[in-house]
Amino acid sequence: MAWVRHDPTTWPRASAYAHYRHMAQPHMAVTVDVDVTAAVAACRAEGRSVFAGLMHGLVGAVQAVPALRQRIRFEGGEHVVEHDRVDPAFTVAVAGGRFGFATVPYVADPVAFSVAVREASEAQHGIAELQPFEGVRDDVVYMSCLPWLSFTSLTHPVHASREGFVDDVPRIAWGKLTERDGRQLMPVNLQVHHALVDGRHLGAFFEAVEAGWGAA
Numbered sequence: 001m002a003w004v005r006h007d008p009t010t011w012p013r014a015s016a017y018a019h020y021r022h023m024a025q026p027h028m029a030v031t032v033d034v035d036v037t038a039a040v041a042a043c044r045a046e047g048r049s050v051f052a053g054l055m056h057g058l059v060g061a062v063q064a065v066p067a068l069r070q071r072i073r074f075e076g077g078e079h080v081v082e083h084d085r086v087d088p089a090f091t092v093a094v095a096g097g098r099f100g101f102a103t104v105p106y107v108a109d110p111v112a113f114s115v116a117v118r119e120a121s122e123a124q125h126g127i128a129e130l131q132p133f134e135g136v137r138d139d140v141v142y143m144s145c146l147p148w149l150s151f152t153s154l155t156h157p158v159h160a161s162r163e164g165f166v167d168d169v170p171r172i173a174w175g176k177l178t179e180r181d182g183r184q185l186m187p188v189n190l191q192v193h194h195a196l197v198d199g200r201h202l203g204a205f206f207e208a209v210e211a212g213w214g215a216a
Helices: 014-021 037-046 050-063 110-124 199-214
Strands: 003-006 027-035 070-073 079-083 087-094 098-103 140-146 171-175 178-180 183-193
Touching: 027 199, 037 050, 037 183, 050 087, 050 110, 050 140, 050 171, 050 199, 087 110, 098 110, 183 199
Parallel strands: 087 140, 140 171
Antiparallel strands: 003 079, 027 183, 070 079, 087 098, 171 183, 178 183
């Protein structure tokens, strides 16, 4: 996938980047209840996986916000790259109460995406050990579903920064569907690195989520 390079000392948000870049805890997270009535109804009407359908809408919204596709790199000096596309790296339940990680390419077609998610998930069932993505790819967004909980906040673990590495991949988690006044609501949590992402970017993400699902 293609990407463009930004100089963090001269780009428009240089001062914000410098302010948050070396903080001991530079990550921030927000959880919002989102109306998924139309999205869930569309998945069920078309016989698609609700899990894959909801993930498709969330990762699709990531594509709409450039800041969520930016990552810090160090080859040839510290700089920021902006991927033209990021793919979901998601958790998959496997035997023994364990989980694995899978990834699929993001495509706009929800049917093709759902098929790819099913195949990638099934491939994890025979894998005995967890295979993390850290240090392998940064053109992803980490995604998890917690269908047992209607949570109001969530904090994700992150790797400690070290020479030549910053854990700046966004994390998205979504939870249990609940009904309120005839509508299906679901908590969606987004955690980001503040050197790259501000509050207005969080707002843009949730606007993109609601716009996409409202049209489902």
